């Protein structure tokens with residue numbers, strides 16, 4: 001792994017600059033601001049399509065409902081996770097463990113095969129920066145050269161209004177993004193309730209939203225490539241996850257070196273068949289100027305490279321213009337570049353990851369299939385805690401909601417009862433005996449009445465319920481209930 005310090009702040013031509021220690025850091029510790037020039041080649045267009053499809057998916061997942069629930073809900077506070085209609089709880093440790101293992105192995109397999117394809121094509125940092133925030137910047141402030149000239153110049157009215165409009169648009173996008181992001185954790189239903197309720201009752205929500213928006217704004221307006229270069233742990237892991245057969249964006253030094261600029265006359269001679277003592281790289285710097293992390297791909301595999309393929313598009317354009325074959329920079333493996341051999345796809349780590357992944361997905365699917373005939377989710381009504389009923393010896397009442405789904409393919413009848421603690425009872429709000437059609441889901445609200453003595457020194461009691469189907473208990477969910485502290489040890 002080598003590190004580059006090769007680019008000039010004006011776009012550079014890949015030569016060492018005495019003032020730089022890193023691609024984005026000057027020797028005096030100052031940030032070197034990048035102005036990457038976009039290269040709108042075929043790979044960029046493909047990434048644009050993928051990027052916008054992912055943005056649409058990210059926006060839709062908490063919005064679209066499946067069976068009365070958001071498609072994805074990560075309710076960390078209530079330790080309840082909904083993934084495409086399946087509800088998991090923190091107690092479903094096997095499912096959660098399998099899910100984490102499958103995610104890690106998928107990343108491992110993808111990286112072993114395709115290098116940092118996630119960074120260049122799928123990571124929200126890249127997708128939103130390249131296809132939302134940078135286009136806004138270019139639209140308002142103009143091309144890279146114009147922006148750089150204006151940034152280095154004094155404050156003028158023109159500079160001030162452009163900056164104000166750009167940051168205003170950034171703030172609007174960041175606010176939308178923050179709402180979508182938070183919706184994954186609390187649901188849009190709850191968000192809308194908070195947004196339309198009195199601010200004094202939901203000040204926590206406004207603070208949380210302001211902080212999330214500010215962080216997103218800071219990241220995309222200022223921090224940018226520093227996130228990939230200095231913070232993201234995945235970048236640091238790549239050397240462990242990749243090998244010489246992984247597909248990466250690489251410059252081919254066998255073809256390109258010795259690099260050298262040519263005069264128009266020399267290029268013309270080459271096009272006419274003359275042989276120069278030079279490689280195909282004309283040292284034009286287009287690959288460096290387009291790089292969003294400011295590196296020179298010709299220095300070899302680098303930690304900063306997010307495999308965005310912009311240098312491929314840029315160099316292919318140059319090759320086309322001088323009648324040379326495309327692919328001086330291309331997706332290839334280190335083995336191909338160094339030994340000229342084809343990348344070996346079926347290698348031990350790929351086979352091992354694939355087998356493990358297939359086995360884990362099989363287990364996950366089987367466990368899901370073999371699940372209970374009814375899925376039950378019970379939770380306290382959010383916001384409310386409990387109510388002490390008036391009168392000597394009266395129980396403590398809490399409002400709870402059951403969500404039941406009939407997971408069989410036949411109509412079933414159900415009954416909800418409370419089994420404990422001793423002396424507890426349910427006070428009906430909705431009917432506690434009901435029928436559900438195949439795959440139907442319903443919500444049942446009820447009050448749980450628990451004798452005060454069970455709450456003890458912690459002010460908590462574990463309520464156990466029974467769900468009966470045709471007289472047989474099919475599930476016994478439990479829920480920790482809040483109540484008054486009844487004795488102090």
Ligand code: SF4
Pocket residue numbers: 249287290291292293294295296297304305306307308309310311312
């Ligand atoms: S070197 Fe090429 S692929 Fe890597 S980040 Fe720069 S432009 Fe993207």
Ligand code: SF4
Pocket residue numbers: 251256280281282283284285286287288298314315318328329
């Ligand atoms: S764009 Fe291609 S030709 Fe130009 S400097 Fe980069 S590698 Fe060389």
